[in-house]
Amino acid sequence: MLDRINKAQRDIDAACEILGRQINIMEVCGTHTVSIFRNGIRSILPSNLKLLSGPGCPVCVTGQGYIDAVLQLADRDDCLIATYGDMIRVPGKDGSLEIKQAKANIKIVLSSEDALQLAKDNPDKTVVFVAVGFETTAPATSVVVKEAAAGSVENFCILSGHKLVVPAMRALLSEKNHNINAFLCPGHVSAIIGYGAFAEIVEDFSRPCVVAGFEPVQIIEGLCEICRQLSAGKAELKSMYFAVVTEKGNIAAQQIIDECFEPVDGYWRGLGEIQKSTLKLKDKYAQFDAFRRFSISEEPSEEIKGCRCGEVLCGLIEPPECGLFGRDCTPQEPVGPCMVSSEGACAAWFKYGREKRRKL
Amino acid sequence: MDDLIRQHILPSLKNDALDELGDSARLNVASNSLCFTTDSYVVKPLFFNGGDIGKLAVCGTVNDLAVAGSKPVALALSLIIEDGFEIELLDKILANIGETARQSNVDIVTGDTKTVESGAADRIFINTAGIGVRLAGVDLGFDKIAVGDKIMINGTIGDHGMTIISQREELKFQSQLKSDCASLTGLICELLENTSGIKFMRDPTRGGLAATLNEIARSTALSVEIRETDIPVRPAVQAAADMLGFDVLTIANEGKFVAVVSPESTDDCLKICRNHPLGKEAKIIGEVVETRDVPLVEIETRIGGKRIVQMPYGRELPRIC
Ligand code: SF4
Numbered sequence: 001m002l003d004r005i006n007k008a009q010r011d012i013d014a015a016c017e018i019l020g021r022q023i024n025i026m027e028v029c030g031t032h033t034v035s036i037f038r039n040g041i042r043s044i045l046p047s048n049l050k051l052l053s054g055p056g057c058p059v060c061v062t063g064q065g066y067i068d069a070v071l072q073l074a075d076r077d078d079c080l081i082a083t084y085g086d087m088i089r090v091p092g093k094d095g096s097l098e099i100k101q102a103k104a105n106i107k108i109v110l111s112s113e114d115a116l117q118l119a120k121d122n123p124d125k126t127v128v129f130v131a132v133g134f135e136t137t138a139p140a141t142s143v144v145v146k147e148a149a150a151g152s153v154e155n156f157c158i159l160s161g162h163k164l165v166v167p168a169m170r171a172l173l174s175e176k177n178h179n180i181n182a183f184l185c186p187g188h189v190s191a192i193i194g195y196g197a198f199a200e201i202v203e204d205f206s207r208p209c210v211v212a213g214f215e216p217v218q219i220i221e222g223l224c225e226i227c228r229q230l231s232a233g234k235a236e237l238k239s240m241y242f243a244v245v246t247e248k249g250n251i252a253a254q255q256i257i258d259e260c261f262e263p264v265d266g267y268w269r270g271l272g273e274i275q276k277s278t279l280k281l282k283d284k285y286a287q288f289d290a291f292r293r294f295s296i297s298e299e300p301s302e303e304i305k306g307c308r309c310g311e312v313l314c315g316l317i318e319p320p321e322c323g324l325f326g327r328d329c330t331p332q333e334p335v336g337p338c339m340v341s342s343e344g345a346c347a348a349w350f351k352y353g354r355e356k357r358r359k360l
Numbered sequence: 361m362d363d364l365i366r367q368h369i370l371p372s373l374k375n376d377a378l379d380e381l382g383d384s385a386r387l388n389v390a391s392n393s394l395c396f397t398t399d400s401y402v403v404k405p406l407f408f409n410g411g412d413i414g415k416l417a418v419c420g421t422v423n424d425l426a427v428a429g430s431k432p433v434a435l436a437l438s439l440i441i442e443d444g445f446e447i448e449l450l451d452k453i454l455a456n457i458g459e460t461a462r463q464s465n466v467d468i469v470t471g472d473t474k475t476v477e478s479g480a481a482d483r484i485f486i487n488t489a490g491i492g493v494r495l496a497g498v499d500l501g502f503d504k505i506a507v508g509d510k511i512m513i514n515g516t517i518g519d520h521g522m523t524i525i526s527q528r529e530e531l532k533f534q535s536q537l538k539s540d541c542a543s544l545t546g547l548i549c550e551l552l553e554n555t556s557g558i559k560f561m562r563d564p565t566r567g568g569l570a571a572t573l574n575e576i577a578r579s580t581a582l583s584v585e586i587r588e589t590d591i592p593v594r595p596a597v598q599a600a601a602d603m604l605g606f607d608v609l610t611i612a613n614e615g616k617f618v619a620v621v622s623p624e625s626t627d628d629c630l631k632i633c634r635n636h637p638l639g640k641e642a643k644i645i646g647e648v649v650e651t652r653d654v655p656l657v658e659i660e661t662r663i664g665g666k667r668i669v670q671m672p673y674g675r676e677l678p679r680i681c
């Protein structure tokens with residue numbers, strides 16, 4: 001394995017020397033972010049190659065309005081909130097789920113199935129599943145919605161905050177002052193949607209898109225492929241995650257998402273509203289849609305004061321450039337979601353960065 | 361209560377001082393330089409692969425005494441038992457306490473038992489306190505640590521913590537994991553009595569290796585560099601940690617010590633360790649280095665990159681994907 005790493009590293013060095021200028025590669029997957037930091041990958045890259053941690057963490061990209069909607073439901077005595085653990089500490093307008101957890105109507109679940117089970121076990125409450133995540137978690141949510149419909153589990157519903165990766169990539173590249181030269185594409189998401197889904201990015205924006213796995217050697221080889229393309233003046237679509245990702249992806253998973261959801265315009269933290277980027281339950285499943293059941297909506301809400309998560313997510317600044325980083329905002333007392341989630345860029349910088357406040 | 365003591369506790373723990381059932385135990389200790397420590401045990405589950413709360417309660421306290429450079433001589437044992445706790449389980453726990461104390465060459469000389477109403481405790485809580493006699497000529501402390509000293513560990517990390525966590529989470533491969541819970545007094549005394557280069561020792565329990573190394577860096581103002589490839593980790597432990605999103609460096613151990621050793625005596629120390637059942641996989645995993653800006657623990661990763669190892673913080677939450 002070290003041989004492969006060394007070779008890729010030499011090729012990266014050579015390509016970056018030819019390029020001469022600053023190169024920015026964005027990863028849009030939380031697991032990539034964590035693996036990059038944990039393995040110290042940035043520390044072995046040439047100085048003109050920079051990695052940006054983009055909107056790859058489902059917790060981080062979720063809009064403030066969505067969080068406030070969850071908190072609003074958590075205040076109701078007739079609801080049980082079923083959520084993935086990472087979500088409970090995200091700060092909202094007034095407090096976080098964790099603070100409200102004292103009320104005991106907030107349950108951490110490991111899967112959507114657990115949430116449905118919770119509904120079956122508590123027939124006198126309405127269980128609201130906080131359904132966040134990209135194309136990777138959407139199929140599992142679809143499965144339980146269908147199960148709930150088939151088994152008439154009427155006290156179950158979901159608050160869909162599911163997001164789609166490709167529209168976000170388009171939005172990033174459509175910003176005037178973006179600085180992204182290429183994307184390291186997410187492994188799990190690609191397994192579902194297929195690497196073919198990134199073809200439009202390559203065609204419309206001529207940016208290399210390379211899918212890679214999560215092992216350090218896979219990430220480094222992915223970066224190497226990107227550098228090779230850039231130094232040759234090319235932009236191509238390529239998957240290096242052969243064992244798992246195919247061009248068309250997992251058709252069955254795509255179908256079940258299609259059956260339950262339709263893409264609508266939705267809010268992303270930092271990126272604002274993005275066309276057809278968020279999954280909404282189709283009308284035939286309206287009764288399982290918490291937004292409709294409780295007549296609430298995701299209001300575009302004010303971002304947290306002083307928190308620069310939005311700019312972090314767009315790759316415009318690195319976390320230590322945020323004035324709150326490491327002093328007022330730490331994993332124990334997070335101000336913004338990027339410090340809450342274990343896959344958030346700020347949390348990763350804090351945990352693995354060499355100096356808490358500045359350099360890596 | 362008297363029945364409980366006479367029929368269940370005394371038979372398991374049998375020794376002269378305890379059998380007197382006095383208000384205090386009288387000890388004859390031929391030294392005026394002692395170590396004294398206490399700890400409480402509330403582990404869940406009570407029984408786990410490789411040990412139980414009783415074994416843990418003895419090992420934890422004798423290990424604390426040993427890493428301070430002392431030989432344990434006496435323990436106190438207090439049990440807080442929730443009403444309704446099964447007597448067979450209590451017997452099992454007591455038997456393990458007795459067995460582990462014997463193995464550690466230490467008597468339980470005094471104790472206390474309280475039963476509390478149901479709901480006031482979670483089945484059983486144990487507190488142990490221990491006295492140790494400091495080994496002659498042994499003086500360990502942060503102030504002895506110098507640049508160039510080596511960091512040694514007596515075996516694999518993360519076994520205890522991952523066993524407990526995966527048993528709690530009911531992971532499929534929990535049967536492949538086994539706590540390293542063990543009394544280290546024998547090995548540590550042998551090391552301290554036969555070598556002279558050990559500067560400091562600590563058992564990396566809560567917070568794991570990461571916490572212990574960070575304490576060293578903080579207290580000495582020096583930095584520590586370790587190498588990922590040199591740190592022994594069992595594959596099943598690594599797999600469980602990866603799956604649940606934990607960093608093994610932060611996971612608790614109950615049968616491990618970290619020793620800071622002068623470079624000249626590393627060979628002797630390793631030799632003694634490797635001849636002992638609890639030190640077969642002993643390794644030098646890194647060294648103490650000058651501090652560049654702030655005292656830090658840094659790790660060289662498998663791929664030759666570098667990153668810091670933070671003092672563990674917060675509670676790790678299940679990940680979304
Ligand atoms: S690919 Fe997997 S790990 Fe990465 S962001 Fe998507 S869901 Fe999370």
Ligand code: SF4
Nearest residue numbers: 308309322329336346
């Ligand atoms: S450091 Fe905290 S406040 Fe600043 S951007 Fe990150 S999460 Fe937001």
